[in-house]
Amino acid sequence: MQDLVLKDCDTFYGKAQALHGVTLSVSVGQITSIVGRNGAGKSTLLKTLMGLQPLSRGQRLMGDNDLSDRAPHQLNKLGLAYVPEDRQVFPNLTVMENLAVSTFAHRTLEWSADKVLELFPRLGERRTALGGVLSGGEQQMLAIGRALLCNPRFLLLDEPTEGLAPIVVEQLVKAICRIRDAGVGVVLVEQNLSIPLSISDTILALETGRVRWAGPAGQVRDTPTLLDEFIGV
Ligand code: ATP
Numbered sequence: 001m002q003d004l005v006l007k008d009c010d011t012f013y014g015k016a017q018a019l020h021g022v023t024l025s026v027s028v029g030q031i032t033s034i035v036g037r038n039g040a041g042k043s044t045l046l047k048t049l050m051g052l053q054p055l056s057r058g059q060r061l062m063g064d065n066d067l068s069d070r071a072p073h074q075l076n077k078l079g080l081a082y083v084p085e086d087r088q089v090f091p092n093l094t095v096m097e098n099l100a101v102s103t104f105a106h107r108t109l110e111w112s113a114d115k116v117l118e119l120f121p122r123l124g125e126r127r128t129a130l131g132g133v134l135s136g137g138e139q140q141m142l143a144i145g146r147a148l149l150c151n152p153r154f155l156l157l158d159e160p161t162e163g164l165a166p167i168v169v170e171q172l173v174k175a176i177c178r179i180r181d182a183g184v185g186v187v188l189v190e191q192n193l194s195i196p197l198s199i200s201d202t203i204l205a206l207e208t209g210r211v212r213w214a215g216p217a218g219q220v221r222d223t224p225t226l227l228d229e230f231i232g233v
Contacts, residue, residue, distance in 0.1 A: 002028075002062050002063030002064075002065075003025050003026060003027050003028075003061075003062070003063065003185075004025070004026040004049070004060075004061070004062050004080070004153075004154050004185060005023075005024070005025045005026070005059075005060070005061040005062075006022060006023060006024045006025075006045075006048065006049060006058065006059070006060055006061075007023055007058050007059040007060075007061060008021050008022075008023055008057065008058040008059070009021070009022050009023070009048060009055050009056075009057060009058030009059070009060075010022075010055070010056045010057040010058060011041075011044055011045075011048045011053045011054070011055065011056060011209075012056050013044075013053075017209065018041050018044040018053075018209050019041050019044055019045060019048060019209045019210075020208075020209045020210045021057075021058070021210070021211075022041075022045060022048075022058075022206075022209070022210070022211055023058075023211065023214075024045065024049075024204055024211075024214070026154060026185045026187055026202075027185055027201075028153055028154070028183055028184065028185040029180060029181075029183045029184070029185065030180065030185055030186070030201040030202065031176065031177075031180050031186045031188055031199050031200045031201055031202075032185070032186070032187050032188070032200065032201065032202045032203075032204065033187075033188045033189075033190055033195075033196030033199075033200040033202070033203050033204070033217070034046070034187065034188070034189045034190075034204050034206060035189075035190055035191070035192070035193055035196055035203060035204070035205050035206070035227065035230075035231050036191070036205055036206035036207055036230060036231060037191070037207070037230075037231060038191070039208075040206040040207055040208065040209070040230075041206050041208070041209040041210075042158075042159075042189040042191075042206055043085060043158055043189065044209070045189075045206065046082065046156045046158050046187065046189055047082075048060075049080065049082075049154075049156055049187065050072055050075060050080055050082040050156055051070055051071055051072040051074070051075045051080075052072055052082070055068055062078060062079070076150055079151075079152050079153035079154060080152060080153070080154050080156065081147035081148070081150040081152035081154070081155050081156065082147065082156040082158075083140075083143045083144055083147050083155070083156065083157050083158060083160065084143075084158055085158040085159050085162070087139045087140060087142075087143040088143065089131035089132075089134065089139045089142050089143055089146075090131050091130060091131045091132030092130060092131070092132065093130065093131055094127065094128050094129060094130055094131070095123050095126050095127045095128070095129055095131070095134070095138075095142055096113065096127045096128070098131050098142050098146055099113045099116060099142070099145055099146055099149060100113070101146070102146045102147075102149035102150060110151050110182065111148040111149050111151055112149075113145075113149070115148075116145035116148055116149065117145075119145070119148075119175050119178060119179075120141040120142075120144075120145055120171075120175060122137075122138060122141060122171075123138065123141050123142060123145060126138055135168075136163055136164055136168075137164045137165065137168035137171070137172070140160050140161075140164065140168075140172060141171075141172070141175070144157070144160065144172075144175065144179075148179065148184075152184060153183075153184065153185060154184065154185040154186075154187065155179060155184050155185070155186050155187070156187045157176070157186065157187065157188050157189065158189045159189050159190060159191065160172055160176070160188070161173070161190070161195060162191070169195075173195055173198070173199060176188065176199065177199055180199075188200065191231075192231065193220070193227065193231060196217065197217060197220060197221055200217040201216065201217060202214070202215065202216060202217060203215065203216075203217045203220055203227070205227045205230040205231060206230070207230045212227075212229070212230045213226065213227055213230065
């Protein structure tokens with residue numbers, strides 16, 4: 001299966017450079033976590049993968065295909081789905097309508113609304129509730145479910161567990177592992193290390209828009225202080 005790769009990429013907001021020569025490789029059926037402090041460039045890296053931030057230098061590749069100049073909707077068709085930090089659930093649509101929006105837009109193969117409800121039983125209990133009244137955890141489940149209905153090969157998640165109760169975090173982490181087991185390549189942005197350490201195959205630490213460390217999560221598990229310099233508060 002083809003890897004998703006960013007190669008030596010620079011990204012700017014106006015004149016301010018947010019990413020400096022970042023290289024990242026993501027495999028299907030694996031979890032790759034991006035960690036780093038506030039403002040390190042984690043969200044920018046996800047947005048750059050998804051085409052929401054232009055590449056000023058460098059390449060976006062899927063296998064041998066150069067996708068550097070593709071727009072987000074084209075990347076979505078090619079198998080990338082993105083769940084932003086603020087989830088962007090439609091507040092005036094019900095849970096099922098939020099899912100239907102994605103089903104209308106994509107010819108889904110692997111994933112169906114039923115499969116999403118099986119992954120997140122809580123959404124089934126809340127199927128007629130409006131998006132705007134859902135709890136943070138329920139919104140996150142809905143946002144992930146909606147992204148899965150694009151049938152992605154790669155799922156980009158920006159701090160999916162931020163601010164959620166431990167029991168909800170546990171449910172989301174289990175679901176993320178099941179999504180990985182279904183063959184999806186998951187890119188997970190997290191500010192601290194605990195979840196990345198427990199479930200990732202690969203970890204990449206960013207600091208001020210630069211990759212400071214990247215390698216197997218097992219290496220960080222063996223040497224827990226390895227990334228202290230680049231994360232922590
Ligand atoms: P956080 O954990 O706070 O979300 P982050 O690691 O995701 O942080 P980014 O949001 O990617 O970091 O920000 C990286 C840098 O780019 C920061 O210096 C930030 O101020 C800047 N930045 C982010 N978004 C914009 C924007 N829309 N316009 C200008 N600068 C931005």
